[in-house]
Amino acid sequence: MPIVVPSELDDWIDREIGVSGWTTIAQERIDAFAQVTEDWQFIHVDPDKARESFFGGTIAHGFLTLSLLSKFAFEAGIEVKGTRLAINYGFDKVRMLSPVPSRSRIRGRLVLGSLDWKSPSRVLLGYDTIVEIEGSDKPALFAHWLCMLELESHATACSILMQHDELARQ
Template sequence: MRTFEGIAELEAAVGTHLGYSGWHTVTQEQIDTFADATGDHQWIHVDPDRAADGPFGTTIAHGYLTLSLVPALVAQVYRIEGLAMAVNYGANKVRFPAPVPVGSRLRAGVEVRSVAPGGGGHLITNTVVIEREGGEKPVCVVETVTLAVAR
């Protein structure tokens, strides 16, 4: 975990890779709960018997479930002291290059792309790459934008 003493210190880290989160195991219960929350009950996610005969041999996590892990995983990589708040502002680009079979262990790597005034604070743009343990390709690559407001 890296700790930055304010926005200016983070700004000095632009262009650097900040590190990796811990590993997170995606469970069928998590997939089912996400399906219930979003109404996306496609068989490839929630029907282990049918998915066993499908293209991946098992159920897979929703792409948006993988994306929804980003805030919690990034919070394990770095934090900024002296903020009144930091909120999700959006994403510039999201891709899901590989599936996430149930039982996969995932972690996120974070690179700071830019820190710029905007939105009533500073807009922090990070490239977040979520990888699957043993996978050849990332499972999610996203450019996130966070609005950070100093105290």
């Protein structure tokens, strides 16, 4: 996980930040997710019936795959020095591109796709996140995921200096 000072964030735009480790999507995890979300569709929880479908077996819920972005970001995301708080700000785009079969392994690949300073102490990061399925050429999911960071005062001073330098160059 790269550790970056706020004034260097621009250098990371459109660069790969990191790749998480592989995570196995066991049927037990799928069943637990079904329990929490009350989504009991047979393609997720009934191996016998799902085997008869065009999936050939049970698959993870798309929202289960999406929810694992937090885990992937903890493993492979960017750490901005002076961050007091980081919150999930939502998504600009989510596409579920391929089903994730039970017992397969997935991982997250993160690129810093956008950066928007909301104030000297707040920055909105946009991660272009791809969830890969081991052994597949087609990803499971693409998401442009937004995370708002609140920075401490010393980090705020760095961002103010960065903005001042940018204005001076104009």
